[in-house]
Amino acid sequence: MPSKTREPRSPLGIRIGAWLALVFLYFPLATIVLYAFTTDERSFTFPPPGLTFDWFGITAANQGFRDSLGLSIEVALIATAMALVLGTLLALAVARFSFFGRDAISFLVVLPIALPGIVTGIALRSTIGIMGIPFSFWTIVIGHATFCVVTVYNNVVARLRRSSPSMIEASMDLGASTLQTFRYVVLPSIATALLAGGMLAFALSFDEIIVTTFTAGQQETLPIWIFSQLNRSHQRPVTNVAAVFVILATAIPILLASRLTQDVSSEQ
Amino acid sequence: MSIEPAPIPSADQSPSLWRRISTFFYRRPSLALLLLLAPPLLWLGVVYLGSLFALAAQSFYHLEPFSGKVLRDFSLSNYQELLSASSRDIIGRTSLMALAVTLFSIPLAFPISYYIARFAKPRMKTVMFMAVLVPLWSSYLVRVYAWKLILAKEGILSWAVTKLGLDGVLNQVLAIPGIGGPSLSVSYLGMFIVFVYVWLPYMILPIEAALERVPRSLLEASSDLGARPLSTFRRVIMPLIIPGVVAGSIFTFSLTLGDFIIPGVIGNSSFFIGATVYSQQGTAGNMPLAAAFTVVPMAIMAIYLIIARKLGAFDAL
Amino acid sequence: MPTNPAPAVRLANVSRHFGEVRALDNIDLDILDGEFFSLLGPSGSGKTTTLRLIAGFDHPTTGKIELQGQDVTKLPPYERDVNTVFQDYALFPHMTVGQNVAYGLMIKRVPKPDRQKRVEEILELVQLPGMVGRKPGQLSGGQRQRVALARALINHPRVLLLDEPLGALDLKLRQQMQIELKAIQQRVGITFVFVTHDQEEALTMSDRLAVFNHGHIEQIGSPAEVYEHPSTSFVAGFVGVSNLVSGPIAKAITGSPDTFSIRPEKIRMQEPGTTIGSDLCAVEGTVRDVVYLGMHTRYLVELAGGSDLTVVQQNLDTTSMDVHAARGRRVQLVWQREHNRVVTAKS
Numbered sequence: 001m002p003s004k005t006r007e008p009r010s011p012l013g014i015r016i017g018a019w020l021a022l023v024f025l026y027f028p029l030a031t032i033v034l035y036a037f038t039t040d041e042r043s044f045t046f047p048p049p050g051l052t053f054d055w056f057g058i059t060a061a062n063q064g065f066r067d068s069l070g071l072s073i074e075v076a077l078i079a080t081a082m083a084l085v086l087g088t089l090l091a092l093a094v095a096r097f098s099f100f101g102r103d104a105i106s107f108l109v110v111l112p113i114a115l116p117g118i119v120t121g122i123a124l125r126s127t128i129g130i131m132g133i134p135f136s137f138w139t140i141v142i143g144h145a146t147f148c149v150v151t152v153y154n155n156v157v158a159r160l161r162r163s164s165p166s167m168i169e170a171s172m173d174l175g176a177s178t179l180q181t182f183r184y185v186v187l188p189s190i191a192t193a194l195l196a197g198g199m200l201a202f203a204l205s206f207d208e209i210i211v212t213t214f215t216a217g218q219q220e221t222l223p224i225w226i227f228s229q230l231n232r233s234h235q236r237p238v239t240n241v242a243a244v245f246v247i248l249a250t251a252i253p254i255l256l257a258s259r260l261t262q263d264v265s266s267e268q
Numbered sequence: 269m270s271i272e273p274a275p276i277p278s279a280d281q282s283p284s285l286w287r288r289i290s291t292f293f294y295r296r297p298s299l300a301l302l303l304l305l306a307p308p309l310l311w312l313g314v315v316y317l318g319s320l321f322a323l324a325a326q327s328f329y330h331l332e333p334f335s336g337k338v339l340r341d342f343s344l345s346n347y348q349e350l351l352s353a354s355s356r357d358i359i360g361r362t363s364l365m366a367l368a369v370t371l372f373s374i375p376l377a378f379p380i381s382y383y384i385a386r387f388a389k390p391r392m393k394t395v396m397f398m399a400v401l402v403p404l405w406s407s408y409l410v411r412v413y414a415w416k417l418i419l420a421k422e423g424i425l426s427w428a429v430t431k432l433g434l435d436g437v438l439n440q441v442l443a444i445p446g447i448g449g450p451s452l453s454v455s456y457l458g459m460f461i462v463f464v465y466v467w468l469p470y471m472i473l474p475i476e477a478a479l480e481r482v483p484r485s486l487l488e489a490s491s492d493l494g495a496r497p498l499s500t501f502r503r504v505i506m507p508l509i510i511p512g513v514v515a516g517s518i519f520t521f522s523l524t525l526g527d528f529i530i531p532g533v534i535g536n537s538s539f540f541i542g543a544t545v546y547s548q549q550g551t552a553g554n555m556p557l558a559a560a561f562t563v564v565p566m567a568i569m570a571i572y573l574i575i576a577r578k579l580g581a582f583d584a585l
Numbered sequence: 586m587p588t589n590p591a592p593a594v595r596l597a598n599v600s601r602h603f604g605e606v607r608a609l610d611n612i613d614l615d616i617l618d619g620e621f622f623s624l625l626g627p628s629g630s631g632k633t634t635t636l637r638l639i640a641g642f643d644h645p646t647t648g649k650i651e652l653q654g655q656d657v658t659k660l661p662p663y664e665r666d667v668n669t670v671f672q673d674y675a676l677f678p679h680m681t682v683g684q685n686v687a688y689g690l691m692i693k694r695v696p697k698p699d700r701q702k703r704v705e706e707i708l709e710l711v712q713l714p715g716m717v718g719r720k721p722g723q724l725s726g727g728q729r730q731r732v733a734l735a736r737a738l739i740n741h742p743r744v745l746l747l748d749e750p751l752g753a754l755d756l757k758l759r760q761q762m763q764i765e766l767k768a769i770q771q772r773v774g775i776t777f778v779f780v781t782h783d784q785e786e787a788l789t790m791s792d793r794l795a796v797f798n799h800g801h802i803e804q805i806g807s808p809a810e811v812y813e814h815p816s817t818s819f820v821a822g823f824v825g826v827s828n829l830v831s832g833p834i835a836k837a838i839t840g841s842p843d844t845f846s847i848r849p850e851k852i853r854m855q856e857p858g859t860t861i862g863s864d865l866c867a868v869e870g871t872v873r874d875v876v877y878l879g880m881h882t883r884y885l886v887e888l889a890g891g892s893d894l895t896v897v898q899q900n901l902d903t904t905s906m907d908v909h910a911a912r913g914r915r916v917q918l919v920w921q922r923e924h925n926r927v928v929t930a931k932s
Contacts (some may be wrong), residue, residue: 001483003890007483008423013379014379014382014387015379015383015387016379017376017379017383018381018382018383018384018533019355020379020397021377021379021468022380022381022399022474024465024468025399025400025403025468025469026399026467027418028411028414028415028417028418029403029407029410029411029414030422031414031417031418032410032413032414033284035417041422042419042426044416044417044422044423044475045422045423046422046423046424046426046427047427052706066395068509076608083919085305085307086308086311086312087308089304089307089308090304090308090309091306091307092303092304092466093301093308094690096438097297097301097304098314099301099305099435101450101570102558108312108313109312109314109318111312112316113313114519114522114569114573115320115522115526115565115566115569116522116523116525116526116527116530116565116569117523117526117527118526118527118541118542118545118546118562118565119320119467119526119562119565119566120546122323122549122562123316123319123320123322123562124316124319124732126319126322126323126326126555126559127315127318127319127322127323129555145311146311146312146315146316147581149311149312150309159818166671166673166675167644167675167677169640169662169669169671169674169675170669170671170676170677170736171418171677171688172641172642172661172662172663173640173641173642173663173667173668173669174663174668174689174692174736174737174740175663175664175689175692175693175740176296176663176692177286177290177291177298177661178286178290178293178294178661179286179290180286180287180290180293180692181287184688184691184692185677188341189519189677189678189679198714199788200405202404203406204387204405205395207406207407207408207409207410208408209408209409209529210526210527210528210529213546217355223409226409226410226413227409227529229411230416230533239413240417243407243410243413243414246405246407246409246410247410250405250406250407250409251402253445254401254405255398255402258398258401261732262394264429288665291664292662292663294661295659295661
């Protein structure tokens with residue numbers, strides 16, 4: 001060894017491997033963005049014969065895109081709201097009480113995203129079918145809320161575990177009833193965790209396709225609409241523009257969510 | 269200074285409704301717990317788990333051969349069907365793909381995990397961590413679709429291969445039976461690349477978390493005791509990150525097993541478990557057989573999860 | 586103010602069991618109105634459990650708790666006229682200092698202008714004027730401690746509970762806060778119940794104290810009583826430093842084999858063989874160890890039969906050279922017979 005520095009230096013192999021992995025992760029996304037501007041509307045010629053902004057206007061005017069986008073946003077908002085309620089209730093129970101089977105809860109919550117989406121999808125589809133519920137907007141929401149609970153639960157339970165239990169005692173000691181304590185102390189301290197969990201849930205719901213395939217009726221969410229466009233042979237860049245839109249609509253909430261959780265952990 | 273006990277107006281002479289509700293539940297903590305648990309457990313524990321069990325139960329029904337109606341009596345005919353040559357083929361192919369994807373993801377994930385956990389400066393660390401996190405939660409379909417553009421015959425990869433004069437090599441690789449095909453976008457190799465790509469973040473994050481928990485002093489102690497970097501890696505780091513690797517592989521393995529989008533968008537027309545389930549319950553209308561096929565990934569995952577739990581992988585999730 | 590005949594706090598036959606563990610076993614305790622009362626004991630002795638039972642964070646397995654004569658055994662914390670200063674302060678991180686301190690008043694719906702006035706007054710009292718707008722994260726440990734105190738005091742509780750509030754402070758600040766706390770208590774006239782494992786703290790601050798051990802109370806009394814007349818060997822050992830003498834050596838010194846305690850500072854060291862009066866006790870030994878502590882010196886003297894006594898001597902006109910020269914020397918230890926305390930080995 002030439003120098004004995006205490007500061008660890010990364011071996012060259014590790015550094016190259018790390019950067020290659022990053023390039024691998026982002027190169028395809030860059031490709032999509034590039035193809036959203038191509039003038040070639042029938043194939044994926046590289047390099048693109050020319051670049052244009054036209055596809056953004058054409059996509060914005062596309063009725064199928066607009067309808068599915070609206071549906072996806074509605075589904076994601078309602079599924080997120082449900083996940084917020086269910087995840088928070090569960091997190092409060094796990095963090096504040098001890099009961100039989102408590103350790104199994106985190107397992108149960110992660111199951112809908114750890115099992116292949118097709119299992120969750122087909123299981124829900126057959127139950128919905130057996131119960132005679134028509135496939136509709138609400139069956140999509142039910143499917144999405146099921147796998148969105150985990151993001152809210154994980155964020156809130158982590159926050160509750162980090163906050164000192166004596167804060168709740170302090171509030172009750174100062175005369176606040178259980179409900180007042182929840183409103184003035186617990187809720188503000190988990191607010192950013194709720195926001196972060198909610199944004200992750202939104203992102204998760206917004207681009208979900210597998211479970212949705214099984215729980216939707218005739219409705220097309222944005223991912224399903226994109227999927228149906230994949231084999232079209234003209235105006236292909238419209239799909240690319242929609243894809244860029246999905247990337248932004250899911251990546252931005254995730255970035256915001258992690259900002260929120262980081263601020264809190266650095267504060268303590 | 270007046271800090272003599274000045275009178276404080278006592279809240280309300282009769283406690284408010286909310287206060288009485290609070291006290292009611294304060295005295296009955298188990299009732300409060302029940303109220304908190306009931307909605308989420310009804311949803312996840314009863315509706316969701318119930319659906320999974322109902323699905324498993326349906327795998328024992330069978331179709332009336334002529335009318336195509338589902339007969340609700342116990343039979344193992346679907347499982348016999350699973351053992352048929354064509355089904356065994358599908359299950360074997362899918363499991364092999366899941367295994368290959370998992371095994372290949374580990375070495376690919378390690379350098380970046382190690383870099384984030386040990387070498388990156390705080391700012392860089394945040395940036396790289398986010399760079400891995402974003403694709404994990406977002407844009408699954410879009411990320412698959414991107415590879416359709418890249419792998420297309422006229423696409424960017426063919427262009428690069430031609431520019432580098434490697435056409436011959438690519439054609440030789442595509443000619444290998446079993447993984448090749450007419451072009452990358454319709455070959456097993458292409459599918460494999462996309463599977464690795466899509467699930468890689470699920471492998472990076474748990475390994476990173478496991479590495480993060482390896483105390484620096486442990487590594488210093490090892491090199492202090494004369495171990496060279498490679499043997500420190502083998503004897504100290506490897507055993508400690510096993511839980512992270514197992515946690516990551518839960519996802520890469522399970523998600524590959526059930527996926528039907530990637531074979532649909534990229535693959536050749538050979539069947540995987542996901543695609544089979546999809547077509548059996550949809551076009552073929554054979555729900556019991558579809559159910560039996562989903563039992564396969566469920567069973568594989570159940571075994572996998574039990575082993576993972578023994579290895580302590582859940583702490584690394 | 587009319588004197589209340591009922592004690593501020595009364596615990597009658599109180600036990601708290603956690604499964605098999607008896608954190609508290611049949612405690613009886615009366616704390617008088619206006620008293621500064623300390624619960625002293627090692628960790629796990631039950632003192633904090635007692636405090637939590639009084640506050641209402643926990644409820645006794647059996648027994649009764651009264652505040653000012655009113656049975657509060659089953660009341661939730663928010664229905665009890667007591668307030669607590671927590672060991673980790675438990676300030677609400679998302680609120681400013683002002684909002685933290687005003688919390689109790691806000692819950693009681695005290696009008697805002699009134700609240701602000703009281704917050705300013707109470708911050709003045711704990712010497713934190715002008716901190717209203719800060720967040721707890723911006724304060725030092727000592728300042729947080731004062732905020733926690735102000736947040737509890739502003740409600741004028743009948744009883745203020747303090748759970749090792751000085752534990753996290755450094756020695757200087759700690760000694761300063763001891764004096765301040767005592768002054769504040771005398772000024773506001775509220776009953777203080779103070780949990781500590783630091784015997785010096787308990788002795789300097791309390792009007793009375795209870796010594797806890799293994800879920801029992803070993804002794805209740807004024808600091809002087811507990812220090813001068815420890816009733817059990819545990820108290821003698823825990824409060825201050827004590828030599829416990831028992832068996833044949835005790836019989837040789839006092840004529841009785843009963844265990845007695847003698848404080849190290851009561852013992853004088855002199856030349857062996859000196860004749861002594863009948864009101865004195867004496868024993869001979871060899872100086873084994875010397876620790877020079879500046880103001881005084883601690884000697885470890887080995888007696889015949891292998892047991893030893895600790896002796897503390899003021900350094901009136903001795904230097905560190907002199908005291909170290911004493912090592913290995915044969916000495917006679919002498920003390921007033923009246924300082925012997927016969928103790929029971931109750932536990």
